[in-house]
Amino acid sequence: MKLRIYTLTHKKFDVPQDPMYQPLHVGHAVNDDLGYPGDDVGENISALNCYYSELTGLYWIWKNCKDVDYVGTCHYRRYLINDKEQVFTQAEYEALLQNYDLITTRRVKLNNSYYFGFCANHNGKALDATGEVIREIYPEYYETFERLVHGTETYFGNIMVMSKPLFDEYAKWLFTIFFAVAERIELETGEDAYHKRVFGFISEFLLFVWARVRGLKVCECKVGMLGEKAETRELKEKLAEYFAERDIDGAKAYFLKRRTERPDVMMEASDVTGELRLCMQVIATAGKERQLYGSSILDRENRFAELMHIFAGINDIVYRYRNHLESHEDILFLKKYRISKVALAVAAKLPGDDEKAQEELLLRVEKDLGKAGAALK
Secondary structure, eight states: OOEEEEEEESSOOOOOSSTTEEEEETTGGGSOOOSSOBSOSSSOOGGGHHHHTTHHHHHHHHHHOOSOSEEEEEESSEEEEOTTSOBOOHHHHHHHHTTOSEEEEOOEEOSSOHHHHHHHHSOHHHHHHHHHHHHHHOGGGHHHHHHHHTSSEEOOTTOEEEEHHHHHHHHHHHHHHHHHHHTTSOOOTTSOHHHHOHHHHHHHHHHHHHHHHHTOOEEEEEEEEOSOOHHHHHHHHHHHHHHHTTOHHHHHHHHHHHHHHOGGGGSTTTOTTSHHHHHHHHHHHHHHHHHHHSOOGGGTOOOHHHHHHHHHHHHHHHHHHHTTOOOHHHHHHHHHTTOOHHHHHHHHOOTTOOHHHHHHHHHHHHHHHHHTTOOOO
């Protein structure tokens, strides 16, 4: 069995040592060379990468990869992993492919329907046009598309492994749909880079539809993250600069701007360390403290790593108090870092949580601090 998995990338990354994983630079035709093989040789759509994202790599594999029995795709940071949370080896894939037609990600469980979430964040006309094209060209898929698009599940990431003939069938189906959709909608040239990638987003869901209609036996696996997104790292580095300058307003404005441009940065798959959520907490806390007290925690501590330690500690303490697991060490932590009532209130505020329960939690903390000879500001 000859198996190759293409690691789709647009950034420099640490290439896995396993030769089964081969880098493929997507959008190579319109970006600086990274030193990896690109998707702009042979028959390709590399120049359309801004609309198709990693799909320009899938198209290249479909049209140009002819020497394998099985083929797959993953991302430069995201790989399918086994139950021991290790990246799959070729031997493990070969064993799975004896029993499964498709190996891909675990389904994502959405809070709302896929249709609602997509239209709230992307060009809904593109999704509507996709449904229309499927109804006309592939009517046998339409009922399932309509049912699932209003459901709350999807695959994600365009991460998959299957036989090359099956991959080719999927690619032909997918690009036939998208090329027809592209003729019906106006591709938004004025949108930011994130929102232009409309076909990349829709394709994640269409893999789910295609597998269901085809009745494929699917092995759904965990996805492991190797490192964090360059965009996430850059965002944290810039916020660290604002914190160092004690510039709360600047940090808030920059964070909101970047979140609007790249709403995916707050997803767990991007914020793998959880530090962006802590940054958001720092900004909210420092802003309210300065408004109420004239100063904030940033006037006492402005180092990024130490702020992450403090706010992670606050969250842990709130969790323990919420579950009646608090300890004397928690009070010592609050005293050491002079944590304010504002900081605790921000940490205690969970979406949909009962305000009375939050206030009772704060009163308990305040009472314990009083016993220890301290007080909440």
